[in-house]
Amino acid sequence: MGFKLGEWYVLYVRSRHERKVEELLHENNIEAFAPMIKTVKQWSDRKKTVLKPLIPSYVFVKINSTKDFSKALSVNGACMYIRFGAEYAKVTENEIDKIKILIGTKDVIDVKADFQIPAIGDIKEISYGPLSGLRCKILENRNINKILVSINSLRLNIVATIPSSFLQQPVQLGY
Known part of the structure; x- marks a missing residue:
């Protein structure tokens, strides 16, 4: 199928659905990570610190079974796995930790x-x-x-x- 078990893959999700997709993946017992950063939003009358995705529309998913691969893609808001040519984009555990x-x-x-x-x-x-x-x-x-x-x-x-x-x-x- 082109993927290896125990590896992190990159799931492309609908715009502004990163946290929701991450929550749904966790509910399905699939390890997921949507890196969020704090940023200050400036309006004319106030400032507010909000969380926004570090990498918009990306959620990292650790695939531990063939079922996880399909289940992650079927979560509401998930669109597709990122690919570079014929290969699925993989991220190492070390890179996730960084x-x-x-x-x-x-x-x-x-x-x-x-x-x-x-x-x-x-x-x-x-x-x-x-x-x-x-x-x-x-x-x-x-x-x-x-x-x-x-x-x-x-x-x-x-x-x-x-x-x-x-x-x-x-x-x-x-x-």
Whole structure:
């Protein structure tokens, strides 16, 4: 069928149905993850912090059986699995963990997903905090740093702002 059991796949869902699809998948005992980020909405008379999807219309689904693969697609709001050519888009457990850490860290702000790969930037390693050990690409430097964490299997980049003090040169391994 083109998928492997125990892997994370990307389910494309109707616009603004990410949380609902995630809830329905959990109700069907299917592990799912729809990364949400806090953002401030500005109206003319007030500001409000709201949750919005990091990657609009995407829900990550862990497929543990052939039945899960079909059941996930039959949930109200689910449209199709994302594919790259003949292959279903897969995301590793490590990449899912990176996204969870990134969106769950209070010192990391301005988190955005970007499907474009930047051409320039230094590679750094985060040396402090819960993201310690993560390599990233610097996009900006003004006492704060915009970093890029690549989720290669999705051809996706996640951009966030972290304090400069969190960064160091990565250790070069001589092979």
